[in-house]
Amino acid sequence: MRKFFFFLLSIMLLSSLAACTPTQPKMETKAPDPQMMGPTGGASDKVPDPNVEPMEIISVYSQNDDATGLNQAMDAVDELTAEALVDKLIEYGVLEEGTEVLKFEEADGTGTLDLSKVPTSGSAGELLMLTAVGNTFTENFELRQLKLLVNGKNYSSGHIEQGDDDYLQYVKNYKEIK
Numbered sequence: 001m002r003k004f005f006f007f008l009l010s011i012m013l014l015s016s017l018a019a020c021t022p023t024q025p026k027m028e029t030k031a032p033d034p035q036m037m038g039p040t041g042g043a044s045d046k047v048p049d050p051n052v053e054p055m056e057i058i059s060v061y062s063q064n065d066d067a068t069g070l071n072q073a074m075d076a077v078d079e080l081t082a083e084a085l086v087d088k089l090i091e092y093g094v095l096e097e098g099t100e101v102l103k104f105e106e107a108d109g110t111g112t113l114d115l116s117k118v119p120t121s122g123s124a125g126e127l128l129m130l131t132a133v134g135n136t137f138t139e140n141f142e143l144r145q146l147k148l149l150v151n152g153k154n155y156s157s158g159h160i161e162q163g164d165d166d167y168l169q170y171v172k173n174y175k176e177i178k
Helices: 002-020 082-091 122-140
Strands: 056-063 070-077 101-107 110-115 145-150
Touching (some): 056 082, 056 122, 082 101, 082 122, 110 122, 122 145
C-alpha cells in the first residue's frame, strides 16, 4: 500500500510540475502584407519597376592615376550608341568636353569612328587615349578593329601618325602600357 501511495504521489507531483511550466504562446503564421513592407528589404523592393527602360552595361577604359596604363570601369547607358560611348569617355576624362561623333559605321568586324576632335597630350598620353578609345569601342561593339578619324582624316598628331591601313585593336594588357 505504501508503494501505491508513493506512486500516486509521484504522478501528482509530476502533473503539477507539468502544469506550472511556462509554454510558448502560439503565434499566427501569415504572410506579411506587402503594403506594410517599406524600402527596407521587403518583397516590393525585389520587383523591378515595369516603367523603367532597360540599361546597357558597358566597359569604359580610362587612364590610371600614374599614367602607366588603363583602368576598366563598368557603367550603364540607355542605349549602346557611339554617342553614348563618347559621352562616357568624356565623363571619364579620356576625351575633351565638346567632342562629337561625326560618323560611326561598322561592317565585318571593323568600325570607323569619326570624331570632331581628339586631345593631344604627348606621346604617352596619346597612346593611353588611343588605347582607351580603341578598347572601349572594340569591346562594346564586339569589333576586331577600329579606324579612328578626326574630321574625316586619319588621326595624326606631332607624336603619332596613323595611315590608311592603321587600326586600333583591343589591347589585352591595358593595365600597363609602354
